[in-house]
Amino acid sequence: MKLINKTYKMYDYIIISYKISKINTIGMAFLKTLSACLASIMVLVTSSFINNLISQNSIKNIKLNFLALLITIGLNWLTNAMYKFIHLKLLLKINETLTITITEKKGALAYSYIENPETWELMERIGDDPSERWIKGINNILDLLVFVIQALGLLIIIGSKNYIIASIILALLIPFFFISIKNGQEDYDAFETSSEYFRRAKYFRKLISSRDNVEERTLFQYNEFINRKWSNQFLKAIKVEMLANRKIFSRVHIGNIGILFITSLITFILVIPVKQGEMSTGLFIALIKGITSFITSISWKFALVMMELEKSRLYLKDVTAFSQLNEEQGITNLTASMGQEETLNSIEFINVSFCYPGTNKKILDNFTVILDGLKKYAFVGLNGAGKTTIIKLLTGLYDNYTGIIRINQKDIRDIEKPKLKAYFSIVYQDFARYEISIRENIILSYYGKGLFKEASNIQLETIMKNLGMDNLLINLKNGIDTKVGKLEEGSIDLSGGEWQKIAILRSLVNNAPIYILDEPTAALDPVSEYELYKIFYEIIKEKFAIFITHRLGAARIADEIIVINNGTIEEQGSHLELMKKNGLYASMFETQRSWYNEGN
Ligand SMILES: Nc1ncnc2c1ncn2[C@@H]1O[C@H](COP(=O)(O)OP(=O)(O)OP(=O)(O)O)[C@@H](O)[C@H]1O
Numbered sequence: 001m002k003l004i005n006k007t008y009k010m011y012d013y014i015i016i017s018y019k020i021s022k023i024n025t026i027g028m029a030f031l032k033t034l035s036a037c038l039a040s041i042m043v044l045v046t047s048s049f050i051n052n053l054i055s056q057n058s059i060k061n062i063k064l065n066f067l068a069l070l071i072t073i074g075l076n077w078l079t080n081a082m083y084k085f086i087h088l089k090l091l092l093k094i095n096e097t098l099t100i101t102i103t104e105k106k107g108a109l110a111y112s113y114i115e116n117p118e119t120w121e122l123m124e125r126i127g128d129d130p131s132e133r134w135i136k137g138i139n140n141i142l143d144l145l146v147f148v149i150q151a152l153g154l155l156i157i158i159g160s161k162n163y164i165i166a167s168i169i170l171a172l173l174i175p176f177f178f179i180s181i182k183n184g185q186e187d188y189d190a191f192e193t194s195s196e197y198f199r200r201a202k203y204f205r206k207l208i209s210s211r212d213n214v215e216e217r218t219l220f221q222y223n224e225f226i227n228r229k230w231s232n233q234f235l236k237a238i239k240v241e242m243l244a245n246r247k248i249f250s251r252v253h254i255g256n257i258g259i260l261f262i263t264s265l266i267t268f269i270l271v272i273p274v275k276q277g278e279m280s281t282g283l284f285i286a287l288i289k290g291i292t293s294f295i296t297s298i299s300w301k302f303a304l305v306m307m308e309l310e311k312s313r314l315y316l317k318d319v320t321a322f323s324q325l326n327e328e329q330g331i332t333n334l335t336a337s338m339g340q341e342e343t344l345n346s347i348e349f350i351n352v353s354f355c356y357p358g359t360n361k362k363i364l365d366n367f368t369v370i371l372d373g374l375k376k377y378a379f380v381g382l383n384g385a386g387k388t389t390i391i392k393l394l395t396g397l398y399d400n401y402t403g404i405i406r407i408n409q410k411d412i413r414d415i416e417k418p419k420l421k422a423y424f425s426i427v428y429q430d431f432a433r434y435e436i437s438i439r440e441n442i443i444l445s446y447y448g449k450g451l452f453k454e455a456s457n458i459q460l461e462t463i464m465k466n467l468g469m470d471n472l473l474i475n476l477k478n479g480i481d482t483k484v485g486k487l488e489e490g491s492i493d494l495s496g497g498e499w500q501k502i503a504i505l506r507s508l509v510n511n512a513p514i515y516i517l518d519e520p521t522a523a524l525d526p527v528s529e530y531e532l533y534k535i536f537y538e539i540i541k542e543k544f545a546i547f548i549t550h551r552l553g554a555a556r557i558a559d560e561i562i563v564i565n566n567g568t569i570e571e572q573g574s575h576l577e578l579m580k581k582n583g584l585y586a587s588m589f590e591t592q593r594s595w596y597n598e599g600n
Pocket of ligand 1: 115356359363382383385386388
């Protein structure tokens with residue numbers, strides 16, 4: 001199922017559930033309607049039973065009435081039991097379908113949303129498992145239907161004897177309706193505000209409990225400090241919810257006192273038609289019982305149902321906003337051969353200026369460069385100069401820039417997203433560590449493109465041997481199929497450099513015209529770094545590559561070095577040319593060289 005981009009309405013709870021499971025949705029609606037009708041039937045059956053009991057005109061009639069009463073009670077019980085069973089089945093079906101739909105949509109969202117706190121909060125509110133909220137929506141609609149049928153049944157019975165009392169009961173519902181809607185809005189507003197605090201609290205709790213930063217946590221002993229931050233956010237969230245709940249409950253309690261008063265009034269008024277012979281004693285007793293149980297359920301359940309209905313309505317507003325978020329076209333199903341057959345001629349940035357969404361600091365300022373497809377480039381510069389940002393724009397992660405970026409003379413805005421992605425093989429600065437097997441780690445991009453057969457044919461061990469990386473596999477019982485990380489028993493954990501080697505291998509086996517290595521060797525020891533660059537150069541000899549690096553020794557092997565400063569090009573040329581220029585590059589290079597020379 002796909003989440004269609006549209007405005008979701010309350011009836012969509014039923015329609016989507018019907019699409020997911022016809023039988024269970026119809027079953028639930030039928031059983032709810034039946035249970036609502038049974039309330040009025042119960043009043044009539046009880047009334048007839050009591051009347052016959054009082055007049056005692058025929059024992060046969062009493063027996064029949066008694067049987068009818070038993071059947072109604074039994075049917076009511078059976079309806080409720082079956083409802084619970086079908087409800088559970090529908091919940092599971094919705095869970096199976098909607099959870100996958102929401103997860104897929106979240107996974108395919110455009111990159112810019114992931115960095116935006118507002119969309120993050122929206123995604124938190126949508127939740128990972130929307131089935132509970134969805135089934136609540138259906139239940140609330142059906143509960144409302146039950147109230148309407150029950151109320152109509154009672155009103156028809158009473159109205160046929162005394163329409164004024166019927167009108168009083170009807171009037172009673174109106175203020176409750178509005179109070180309950182107000183309660184629902186307040187509850188959802190509180191949920192919206194508190195989820196922001198909960199999100200931050202969740203981050204701090206992760207800091208003090210997750211395994212990721214256990215080393216620093218043990219060393220710096222910052223638990224108490226972070227704990228305070230966590231409890232600060234957590235308490236703020238709880239306070240918002242408590243405040244809203246207090247208001248809601250005061251309203252419900254005031255409403256209850258009113259209801260108690262009106263119930264007594266109705267009982268008193270109903271005596272009049274009995275005295276005037278318009279209503280039998282049996283009907284009077286059955287009606288008092290029916291009205292009391294209906295009004296009791298109004299006072300508690302109706303308020304709750306209306307409140308939940310309002311929450312369900314507001315949830316749909318979030319679902320609507322979520323459905324309108326753009327997905328990265330084809331992010332999850334790149335066509336196997338796309339872009340790979342193409343060779344790179346050039347990459348051009350023409351007057352590109354860019355600010356990150358929600359900020360107004362120009363990270364790139366009229367950035368202009370033409371990169372030759374036959375060369376290898378090194379991007380160097382101080383921290384925050386904009387090197388990684390250039391790559392983010394080139395790979396299409398953001399498109400809110402001004403100016404033009406072209407690959408092979410074609411504006412990247414006109415290139416289909418799957419094709420654009422297929423141009424690149426990248427090792428990111430903060431590369432991912434997948435806690436699966438070494439083999440799966442390396443050929444992940446093949447699985448992403450659906451190339452399962454090709455993936456199984458790759459001679460990974462040979463490639464690793466040629467790259468001098470086969471020492472990673474030494475002493476591993478399951479060789480390349482050994483699971484890495486800490487997720488599973490028997491997995492082996494790797495050092496930072498070993499994880500980085502796997503990330504580099506992942507990029508290397510992903511055949512693409514453009515290779516980008518963003519600080520690829522930061523965690524490698526000098527011997528591995530030297531070896532790696534040599535091998536890497538050998539492998540991508542015929543291909544285009546950009547290295548972003550702070551190790552200027554490594555930058556020397558590029559054909560051209562581009563020095564970036566404050567989002568523009570400060571210098572450009574070969575190592576020798578730039579050294580002769582005696583500018584920023586020469587100064588950075590000399591600084592690094594002096595570390596090694598110190599003391600000599
Ligand atoms: N998602 C973001 N939102 C807002 N600003 C950002 C974001 N990502 C990066 N920046 C800012 O953009 C600037 C350039 O960052 P970028 O990562 O491109 O620098 P860099 O040259 O690669 O730095 P480094 O050498 O430290 O990796 C920095 O000032 C950074 O604070």
